[in-house]
Amino acid sequence: MGTDADAIEFGTDGWRATLDVFTTPRVRMVGQAVATYLDGDGPVAVGYDARDSSRGFAEDLARTLAGNGIEVLLSERDCPTPVVGWAVRDHDLAGALMVTASHNPPNYNGVKFIPEGGAPALPEVTDRLEELLAEPETVPELDHGSVSETDFVEPYLEHVLEFVDADLSGLTIAYDAMHGSGRDVTGDLLERAGADVIELRCERDPEFGGTPPEPEADRLHDLIETVTEGEADLGIANDGDADRISVVTPEEGFLDPSLQYAVLYEYLLEDGSGPAVRTVSTSSILDKVARAHGEEVFETAVGFKWVAQAMEDHDALMGGEESGGFGITSHLRNKDGVLIALLAAAAEAERPIDDRIAEIHDEHGHVFQDRISVACPDARKDGVLEELDGALPDELAGAAVASVNTVDGFKITFEDDTWVLVRPSGTEPKLRVYAEADSPERVEALLDAGRDLVEPLV
Incomplete structure (x- = not known):
């Protein structure tokens, strides 16, 4: 061509x-x-x-x-x-x-x-x-x-207000549009449901104020401060096209997206049922919540297209990923940071999300996760994964390997549900090494072991 x-x-x-x-x-x-x-x-x-x-x-x-x-x-x-x-x-x-x-x-x-x-x-x-x-x-x-x-906006808002039964009267929500397309949409939706909304970065700025419109903790200082200092009951931010969401609470501050997923899924299970779908790099805290309710979790490769397909295949209640993209199957098998904003606010209005998190921690313990990157030319990615295949150790970081999932790279899981994942980045010349465990120290040890496993092969 x-x-x-x-x-x-x-x-x-x-x-x-x-x-x-x-x-x-x-x-x-x-x-x-x-x-x-x-x-x-x-x-x-x-x-x-x-x-x-x-x-x-x-x-x-x-x-x-x-x-x-x-x-x-x-x-x-x-x-x-x-x-x-x-x-x-x-x-x-x-x-x-x-x-x-x-x-x-x-x-x-x-x-x-x-x-x-x-x-x-x-x-x-x-x-x-x-x-x-x-x-x-x-x-x-x-x-x-x-x-x-x-x-397109008005019919969508009318639908979402019918889809999510939310009375946000008495709730103050800080909303950060990051100068993106969620402005005058997400905030308007929350106001229509009864909330008082404090708007942050809700003016159109094609330069996004000089920072990429990605709702990570280090880019949401004003939102976090507004909520943790008591000016708002809840904080919500969308990325540039509002298909992703971040949540801030008074006690937790910036809420880990996997924990956010667990809270929202459990909230939906109060009146609904059905399995959940998550990517391989999303926390197993979701699995613990699902098991406590007699539900299943299905794991997919990274990428919401795979999540969406599994949502259909398994008639799931909800699907999501660790980067803050979540969807409700009966609404749309796609990420929706606007509808999820209303859903999070509805959960908060019924019972504070911080209380819900405390209950999850009491029942299932704390889970910590982190990731590192290992430089790897794109041309070597397949070769590294091929060399790992069949050569994985029976023990890693002092623990016996219980299972290996190859749906996206190699996810090594141990008997206590802790895990290490090695997968190629889809956007950079790097391999990603993820780890999850019950303490930051254990996560660090697992990440070191994962790095030592792949670096010699690059």
Whole structure:
């Protein structure tokens, strides 16, 4: 196909690149690939995040699709990815294209294809799209599809308020949009449910205030301070396209996403039932909560597309990952940091999340997790994993190996549910080594053992 197409590669969650690579001609090629893949089916939604370039790229995609005879619903404003995903399901669309680089810095942009149903595209779809990349084609002008500016946000908010039974009266919530597309959406949702909302970074800033819109603890100082100093009962932050969420509580401060998952799942089990799905790198605290309720947990490779598929395969109640992406199967098999914000607030309104966490710790103990990276050229990743296969020790860091899971790299689990995971990074020339145990010291020992296992092989 040539250099333009060669630069386009759909990774874990769509195609992302710096703006010197993510160019209008290549974006139009993606639009043409989707048009060819859909073979005239429509309508198709096109959404975009708050980056300076996103609206223009969305219009390029809309024109390309319309030029192929496909009706296009173009979002009238930048909006969260889950809002566009819901629109696909709600309007029974053939799919959607979302222009977003999520939590990446402002010099990036990206695009993801959401197939019919609203779940993430599986590799069989994105591989086919890569094969179909081509310069835009057009049908005769009389056969062009229309491009209609559409409000995706209001129908979504109305649905979520019906889906989550939440009375937040008397609750004060600090909400940090990180200048992203959750502004005027997540905060508005919480207010409509009765909460008093303190807004932080809820103005549009395509530069995101100079920090990537990724809701990690070291980027949420004002939110954490607002909550821990007693100005709010709960803190919530979304990433740039609001498909992920972070939660802050008065006692815990920044809440570990795996612990957040355990709290939300247990809250849903008060009135519901069903297994949970998690990635291999998500904490086993979820498994302990599930077992206490007679439920199962299914483990997948890293990447929400795998979580979403398992949510369908196992009729799961909920799916999630350690990076703060969670979805409710009966709503949408995709990450939704907006709906989950309302769900977390509803749990808080019923009984403080800090009390729920204390109960989990009392019943199941404390779990600690960390990860390190080992430099590894992309060309060596497969070789390292092949050499590990069949050569893993029976004992590691002084403990006997109970089982090895190979769904994504090698996850070595011990009799006490502690574990070490070695897997290749999907975005950097590195191997990731994760560890989980009942003390920080044990985690450090397991990480050291994991590093010693893989470094000689690189």
